[in-house]
Amino acid sequence: MDVVVRAVDLARRFKMGNAFVDALRGVDLSIERGEFVALVGPSGSGKSTVLNLIGGLDRPTGGEVWIDGVELGATDERTLTRHRREHVGFVFQTFNLLPRLTAVENVALPLMFSGVPRRERLDRARTLLENVGLGQRLTHRPGQLSGGEQQRVAIARALVGHPALLLADEPTGNLDTTTGAEIMALLKNLNQERQLTVLVVTHDPEVASFADRIVTLRDGRVQT
């Protein structure tokens, strides 16, 4: 059993003005390498918060989150950054590409912060874009790409650092049903061919159906 992600009693409390909001109230979660897990739940259930904590974009206020043997809550900023760079890849609902860079430059960008020289990182980016079917769109800017194409670029970018874990937050939220299905098929493909562990947050049961396992979240807790 190779556990990639382990959340133990994970909690996150936010301060909103004078009041506190508990987005997560003790989440226990375990994901094995190569699994395709969907995290579902109504709006406000804390799904995105779980994703952010696993991805190192946020720190828990209670409990622990272990990624590949490292407890993220106790690490310093530098280790957290390295974690974001090397262990996870993020895919967002709004794609979050840099609008003034081309597709290939967007995909290569994470490698720039890892210190990879320009030519090499552009080569790697090109390869990945071809893998996701965008070999003809290398020099296009996001504004010249369709929603589905932009999301493919985002997926390629998420993969460029060879992460163990792909985290997708409502990846089909801004896409029509057909395109959405294409994207999910792509993710499924990547999961199966590369042993890529995938965690998708979604409120759409059709999207969730692509997963091997569905975890339901409600009011900050996992529903069993």
Add this chain to the structure above:
Amino acid sequence: MTRGDLLRTSFGNLGRHPVRTVLSAVGVTVGILTIVTMVSLGVGVQKEILQQFQGAGLETISVRPVTEERSAYTAFAEPKRTVLITPELVEEMQAREDVVEVLPRVYVPWGATVYLQAGDRELNVRVYVGDSTWGLNDPFTEFPRLESGRELVQDSPGEVILSKDALEALGYDEQSDWEDVIGQEVHLLLKAPRGDMASFPLVVAGVRDTTYWGANIGVTDALALKSWWYNDPDILEHEGYDMLRIKAASINDAAQIVGELQEQGFEVESLRLLLDNINRAMVVLQTMLGSIGALALLVASIGIANTMIMVVYERTREIGILKAIGASPGDIRVLFVAESALIGLAGGVAGTILGWLLGLGLNRLILAILRWQEAPVRGTFFVVTGWLVLLALAFATVVGLLSGLYPAARAARLDPIEALRYE
């Protein structure tokens, strides 16, 4: 991030908003322009003056006797001398190893009217005591040359050099007469207001090309004139010399001798002292004007910081994305500081070029004015050296860099989730 990536990214970001970049850099341009022009002026003028002075002789010292302070009772009287240039001092100086030449001077008494008499003609003349080294007083004019004859040698008692114009007024107006007049006897007449008169016979030793009626005599004869005028046969003992010119072996020797003489109470002048004073004045001037440039840079710095804060604000979402894909807070900070430093550098380049051009223009203007005023001064007053350029560029870059520190820190501190939610 490699340095190349950093530069490429920063240039790219600045290039996307060229107008904003230029406007932010303008403040730095003005500051650097002012500083470069001022410093180049200082460098140029100092170089010119040093050159001129070196030609004139920085090893030369002028010593004057010290006179009593004038009071209400002595306001119009001849002041009494408290420190004298004695013949003993002159001998002492002559004996020194670090002294090349010693020339004591005596002035014809102020108010004394001197006439030149030749044959049956009389002419009111100006009497000069001394020789061609007199020109050291004014390094910018050439001493008038001789038409014929020879210069006075150190003292040359009994000899006189007359100006061409004076001889012409006396009736000698043929070119050939300039040779014939050598060896002729003339008289210098000193007429006192009380009515008596003294006559001093002199032999013409040379003719000088000057446009006024002048006579050049030696120290001994000048002393004789002075002695009669003040009715004091021991005038040298009582008054000492009127001035002493010393040429030292080197500039350092001159500085030392100046110190010694000042200790003895003399008033000492040397071109070196003058040069030092001028340098000091230049430094003050440069500091004042340079401060204006510094002030401009301060204001520019605030402008750049303000621009960068807005830039960070505008790129909030982008910063969130960068952090999500693996940029560390340090990476973010470096990116913004680099952009800000580049704005400074851009301003510095423009300012240095404009400062150089302004120096060229002002130089031309000053030379034109000098030519119009018929001053014999020429030269380059604005000099931009290599190190000035480097210093200016470095300074400009640092100003930009420092301006960006606060905005960059703010960018680095942004929470990625909040930033991604932006817009």
